[in-house]
Amino acid sequence: MxxxxxxxxxxxxxxxxxxxxxxxxxxxxxxxxxxxxxxxxxxxxxxxxxxxxxxxxxxxxxNLVAGALASSRTNSVGVLVPTIANSIFADTVQGLSDELEPLGFSVILAQSRYDAAREDRMLAALLSRRPEAIIMVGSPATEEGSRLLRHARIPIVETWDLPATPIDAVAGFDNYKAGVAVAKHLVAQGRKQLAFIGGDDPRATRRWLGFRTEIVASGLPEPRRLILERNASGSVAAHAHLPDVDAVFAANDAHAIGFMAGLRKAGLLCDGPASQQPVAVIGLGDLEMGRLFSPALSTISVHGDAIGRTAATLTVERGGERKVDLGFELVLRDSG
The missing domain is CATH 1.10.260.40 (lambda repressor-like DNA-binding domains)
Incomplete structure (x- = not known):
């Protein structure tokens, strides 16, 4: 054959x-x-x-490609996110789309899947389509990614973080300070054995560093860190890997909810207020499913829609501040 x-x-x-x-x-x-x-x-x-x-x-x-070759304009913006499977980034994509599409720009979406090599490939693929700008969640994971973007000579907007030296512009929040805020709250609650669960991507790592530094500075033992496999829910960590903790900061709400499901299965979750929880849990992202879970999830609320809209503005307006801190809010509910 x-x-x-x-x-x-x-x-x-x-x-x-x-x-x-x-x-x-x-x-x-x-x-x-x-x-x-x-x-x-x-x-x-x-x-x-x-x-x-x-x-x-x-x-x-x-044939828009042929038209772009003739005019050197594609009226498109490349957007790179870690994943479309996690709704935590949906508000950002929606916000930037709502701002860009009425201006005649189409959005080309790609995902890195938290893989540095794939991220470089996706950046190259997006740039090959000659977009007017690139907006990405986070900063390039490799020097090659940074080089590609610096040589592109188009607006580049990094989001969901505040790098000290952005390539061009940035709209986000301080992940390190988010970790500090969670640690201060849990220490004030009287929690003694703390842990962090999540991935090892740069943004999660900065949350961990802020969390760890504040806890050690308070005189408590160094918290444990459990790095989850890509796309893991967090439930496997609840009892088998962290049997003695009394408080957990999860890198995002999806991990936090998975962890809480594991706690409930192990009989370590109650429906009372935070003070009655054997293990306090705090996530990040303020997803709707966290608000509906029982007990309702405490979380770091991030202004995803505002991040997207600000990123869109930074792509089309070249003047003014190029580093915009949109902050975050610690939202306390019954889980912690």
Whole structure:
């Protein structure tokens, strides 16, 4: 059996309709069809209607790539997120889309899956499409990623963090201070055996560092850190790996909820207030499912929508402040 794929049969139906074909169907020149696409207000309404009807009949779709090559504009913005599986980033993507799309920009979304090598590949793929700007959650994980973005000569906006030396602009919050805030609260509660669970990506690591530093400074034993496998829920950590803790800071709400599910299974979760919880749990992201869980999840609330909208503004406006701290809020509920 041949290993080659079968060749497609040649037919006129497989050839996309052209400007010339549309013009012929509408009884106008190719230039008129192009004008309908690029400057419709300059074309008489009757002629424009004929051209648009011909495009519908033929199934004509404008070649935006060809247009971009001619004008050096693509009217697109590349957006790189760690994952679309975790809704924690959805508000940011929605916010920037709501701002950019009315301005005529399309959003091209890619995901790194918390993999540095994949992130570099996705950045290269996005840049190959000649976007007007790149917006990414976090900062480049490698020197190669930084080099790609610095040489792109387009607006670059890093989000969900506040790097000391951003490539261009940044809109986010201080992950280190978020960890400090959680640690101060748990220490004030009288918790003694603390732990951090989550991934080892740069943003989670900064949350851990702030958490750890504050706890050690308070005179308590160094907290434990459990690095979860990519896409792990956190439930496996609840009893088998952290049997003696009385407080946990999870890098995000999804990990926190998974951990709490494990605690409930182990009989270490009650439906009372935070003071009655054998193990206090605090997450990050303020997801709706955390508010609906019982007990309701305490969390760091991040202004994801505002981050997205601010990132969009930073891509289209070159003046003013290029480093915007949108802060966070410690929201206390019954879990901790």
């Amino acid at each position: 041949s290993s080659e794929l079968p060749k497609a049969e040649t037919s006129t139906a497989s050839v996309p309709p052209t400007l010339s074909a549309v013009g012929k169907r509408a009884g106008v020149s190719s230039i008129t069809v192009s004008r309908v696409l690029r400057a419709p207000d300059l074309v008489a309404p009757e002629t424009r209607a004929r051209v648009e009807e011909a495009m519908r009949e033929l199934g004509y779709v404008p």
